[in-house]
Amino acid sequence: MALARACCTHRSALNAAHAVRRLSLSAKLGKEHFKLLIIGGGTAGAATSNKFGPYLGAAKVAVIEPSEMHYYQAGWTMVGGGMYDFEVTQRPEASVLNNKCIWIKDKVGQFSPEKNTVVTESGREIEYDFLVIAAGLQLRYDMIKGLPEAFETPGVCSNYHRDYVKKTFPALQRISEGNAIFTFPNTPVKCAGAPQKICYLSDAYLRK
Structure with a gap:
């Protein structure tokens, strides 16, 4: 019995030593490890953090x-x-993430799914068990010739951009007569309902 207890104690000591070595090696390599890693802190990423943060536990x-x-x-x-008002649509990022989650203020520079790791632009190597990519879409107004310059003129706006959406309602308020034409793009967009919604909202406003 004493021998069995000694063996168990010895195994525990070895396991602890191996764990320390693994932690030391990870520290030397600059690696961090998380059960769940979420790329992107927008609506989808923040919602995922609040779903799984309390369930999986701190850090x-x-x-x-x-x-x-x-x-x-x-x-x-x-x-x-x-x-x-535009102000009601913005909040500090820290206020929308679950407080049990770790917020890494960085961008991903490299994915290595075969190793379950990502490397950030600042050089941090992060390991994960599960990965959720919720980085959203990249706006490329520059791919339409003349559009970036057009945004500097009155009446040209975009509800998909935090700066240009502020121009939409003032432009709507200036309409006094004529026809308004709304188009629905057949390409991928952030929200397929948005082109319809602004049409209906504009119609309601002009009818008043």
Whole structure:
């Protein structure tokens, strides 16, 4: 019995030593490890952090998001339609992430799915058991010739952009007569309902 207890104690000591070595090796390599790693702190990423942060426990979930400010972009159509003030659609990023999660203010520079790791632009190597990618879409107005310059003129706006959405309702208020034409793009967009919603909101406003 004493021999069995001694063997168990010895195995525990070896396991602890191996764990320390693994931690030391990870520290030397600059690696961090999380049960769940979320790329992006927008609406989808923040919702995922609040779903799994309490379930998995403290420091088991990390969110990689470089922005200090979180924008509820689904509300920007309402801003464009004059129903919301822009300010109600923004909050500090820290306030929308679960407090049990680790917020990494950085961008991902490299994915290595075969090793379950990502490397951030600052050089941090992060390991994960599970990965959720919720980085959203990249706006490329520059791919339409003349569009970036057009945004500097009155009446040209976009409900998908935090700066240009502020121009939509003032432009709507200036309409006094004529025809308004709304188009529905057949390409991928952030929200397929948004082109319809601004049409209906504009119609409601002009009818008043």
